[in-house]
Amino acid sequence: MTTEPSRLDSPVSEGLTNRVAGEPVQAAITYEKIPTHIYADAKDASRAVAREIADLIREKQGAGKPCVLGLATGSSPKTVYAELVRMHREEGLSFRNVVTFNLDEYYPMEPDSLQSYVLFMKEQLFDHVDIPEGNYNLPDGTVRPEKVADFCRAYESKIESYGGLDFQLLGIGGNGHIGFNEPGSLINSHTRLMMLDHSTRAAASMDFGSLARTPRKAITMGVASILAARRVVLLAWGERKAPVIRSAVEGTVTEHNPASYLQTHPNALFVIDEAAASELTRMKTPWLVDQVVWDNKMIKKAVTHLSLTLGKPILKLTDRDYNDNGVSDLLAQYGQAYDINIDVFNQLQHTITGWPGGKPNADDTNRPERALPAQKRCLIFSPHPDDDIISMGGTFQRVVDQGHEVHVAYQTSGNIAVADDEALRFADYVVDFNEKFGIDSPEANRIFRDAAAFLRTKKDSEMDTADVRYIKGLIRKGEAKSTCRFVGIPVENAHFLNMPFYETGKVEKKPLSEDDIKVVMNLIEEVKPHQIYAAGDLADPHGTHKVCLDAIIEAVRRLKHKNFMKDCWVWLYRGAWAEWDIHEIEMAVPMSPDQVMRKRLGIFKHQSQKDGVVYQGTDSREFWQRAEERNRATAGLYNRLGLAEYEAMEAFVRWKF
Template identity: 75%
Template sequence: MEQAISYERIPTKIYANSDEASRSVALEIASIIRQKAGEGKPAVLGLATGSSPKKVYKELIRMHKEEGLSFQNVVTYNLDEYYPMEPDAVQSYVRFMREQLFDHVDIPSGNWHLPDGTLPLEKVADFCRDYEEQIERYGGLDFQLLGIGRNGHIGFNEPGSLVNSKTRLMTLDLTTRIDAAGDFGGLAKVSKKAITMGINKIMEAKRVILLAWGEHKAENVARAVEGSVSADVPASYLQHHTNAAFVLDNSAASQLTRIRTPWMVDAVTWDRPMVKKAVTHLALQVGKPVLKLTNSDYNENGLSDLLALYGQAYDINIEVFNYLQHTITGWPGGKPNADDSNRPERAYPAKKRVIIFSPHPDDDIISMGGTFQRLHDQGHDVHVAYQTSGNIAVADDEALRFAEFVVDFNEKFEANNPKANRIYREAVKFLKNKKDSEVDTSEVRYIKGLIRRGEAKNTCRYVGIPKENVHFLDMPFYETGKVQKNPIGEADVQIVMDLIEEVKPHQIYAAGDLADPHGTHKVCLDAIMDAVTRLKHREYMNSCWVWLYKGAWQEWDIDQIEMAVPMSPDQVLKKRYGIFKHQSQKDGVPFQGTDSREFWQRAEDRNASTAELYNKLGLAEYEAMEAFVRWKF
């Protein structure tokens, strides 16, 4: 049997989701702890923070409570800490580790160690030397857990870090600081420096596992696993480690060769999705429309098996061109009195009941504003369900402006509502004296939620949605006042189920953005999928189709798209004005992301890029397109 080709330069395990992957890593850590305990020795663990290891720690806690896993012999050294940083601050990694692991297991209090963010600058260098010497006295790290930054960093070893780098004070890369802006309430508040364990000490660990979840990690995962070893991608140094592995979910692995172009690695089953994937990739790679691809193009780019199966490039080209053509529709709710055999949506019922689920109060207009408007204009009964309040994405000064307005208004007109006056006065007082480490009070969260609710109502008025069709679900998992949310609960799912039962929709639109598996979009999608799965036995669900849209950052890959809704220049402009209704989300909001473009600019660029891809493949040229994938529950 012919050996499969591998492009990967480091052992890489891919799991269906981060839950399965985290369980496997937790089992390995538990095995090391038990083995060392049996030998009467300490298990010396290097630990990481961030969203990636949370489920690993959760599983270790479960094993401690339910299976008797003891941490009495465990000694830990964390990778990094912001500098300066008080240990009880919301953003502190000391606080993170206590909340996520240490306070829930029996590890002795003197056995866990993190870099000290409170030290005077002149003492940091001595602390770093001592930190490494402590690890060396234990004989080195038995196990090191890592995440990977979107610029390829490990720990806070930013691009440019050398393989022999020591534990040190590091100036943070702008990309890293932007990624942390949500935790700090804005980029301006993010620490500019951090103390980090060096690459050298990480490489000395006896076992290293790097975790990565989500599409936003995929590009740098591929560079680290398949590219050359380079200081530009510090995670690539792990290629030289003798016992290291990457543990990924499907999304984080999406840019690896065996996932992106599996026919280059091994034999594949040439079903319809795989043919579409291969041919669209080939067309874009060689810069030709699908219908202009030749036999030579297929043979010279690893697709000779596909050519042998079909016989001629012409036959494959026609088939894939038709696949693509049939995804395009100006009637997202189905075109009445038309042959729908080659359309993405059904013609009947001509007037459909539709629920658009929006994780935050602006995802509906940002992600599918053109389709949103068209569904209403074409006579469908459109409901919008805002799943969370979105309150943490409102800047403090924006909330202060609104709170002061109410206080001033009440003073002017002597409004006789002492309770309301108290709420707003207390909010003003808190915001004027708020420390960076403080979580918003319930009054401030209420005001911020009102701001976003008002903007959402304004958008719906603009589109033409009647107020009785606008639903604010305020799912409980979100209302923590912090970036870190509660796990999804039964109450969250029940709220979604109740609305579906009430509307009995023919169409559901949901945010399928899986960039961050711990993020609000993913949790909201999980709630919808759970609700739909529980209700699928209902008779009305037999005629319900679920369409998934993406967020402001990324679009579905061209081969995945099952419905593409074109937009004219006028419709693009109308969508822009709809996004403008969300004034609190303009001009440097806490969750601006990785670039300086505002949400309306990102949405327009993404929609224009989707249209351009269809044009490059030889389809009709449109100003912009919104794209959807159907979830067949």
């Protein structure tokens, strides 16, 4: 397949193990059927895409022609739009010659609804640049059912009247959809009304408050409409997109993954971050693609992958296993399999500890944590009020039982994840209680009465009022306190930070601010911890974990010169969605069956998050089920590699600042 040169920055040539900041990773590509640029993070990738769009706009301006853009919605393109807005404000990039056509819109949908893509595009781009109002076009979610087909034909005709799309920006759904072309869409499909797949509706339900409120249909440009664009760039961020990206880039062209149709396009490009690329062959098993630097991390990755792939414990791997499965270079460099196997096995063995705070009066040479000080101050950062118990409940209990001073910092209120009927029940209870016992608190009574009245008549498109958010926050705060009492730490060691970025009342949050960072810094300085536990879970579909982690990282960087920070280690845990890869794990805390059950009971303290979670996404399991299955799977991996068999394990990676 021949392709036109990309306008994006060319990948650097240093090889897989070296990268220039802001540049994509490059390797000898033998498995990928679509050009794919991998960046360290979404910000760098988005800036590169925005530069390509800006260059195209200016090129068309110079030729006195309109620049016709196909635009996408969703979380993936937001940083691209933000960079374009910055270029408009700071670099004078004009959109006067730009004509846009959006991919899709829910149906039915009013343009001023909170979930409308019309509103999304205005908030993210159109209201901040000088594009003429008549130059942007979006599918109409209000058109009468009998007129939808006519509207779709007219939409296609209008694109053709401008000579077609110069550039089409895409995201990708978890099931491979592009636009709202769900699996089963044909390559010759055009703009039409589409029934949405259950997984698509489940993923979108966070914006609508529940699956029941999420539209079942959408108007979307078809696959043929997308492929007609002269240039197509698809964006994908996060490890939750990794499996579908691998299928689209390395698999066969199939209607089961509509993004794979882009293999047939002469000028398509995938722009993804390292997390979304994690399942690609050049990232997952880079030694099969090109020469690699066999450092310790790469050796562990190759040996554990070989062991799990062949279904053989590490200590049973042979020279022939290495030679027959693409790892002969490792043997050539380091000798026989026997020695490599023992080294990797011992490293994995040394990650396992029942003393996450360090074992007193013990040789800690091969232990993941220090023995001293024997009693440590531990600070657990929990992005939402239940992440502590869900993600590291067994370790939480261990450090408390082993005599350490434990503090928990609940970074956000988590109020948007409380169902309306739960908040209404709580509000009614307080109002009835106050009336029964004649409690006269005018402001409190007003808050709960007004909140109850609002919730009884709330429309799907309405945001919660400040009073309702306060009540929902109280519910989650009470549940967090209950968990602390259950585990055994004083309630005064529970710190509710209420970071400002979260308090928008919407799934969409504000950017991380100086105020957010200072809140985290102040608590670290107050506690002076020997251990910090933080959520390193970048698979969080809402992005809250990522913002919370960014705040902790920045706070630690600013405080690292302090004397107390010289004795502070930072351990990263994962959330409910994924686990660290086995070769990355630096501390694994085993759990007995009784400890697994105790963790489950701790999770149950969060009753508002139990039966019918508001934002659980496509995974219908309850949080305790996700946590147990993940912890058992981690223990299972250790056992398959030939180590001891445990009921479950919680895993951590140390961040060395």
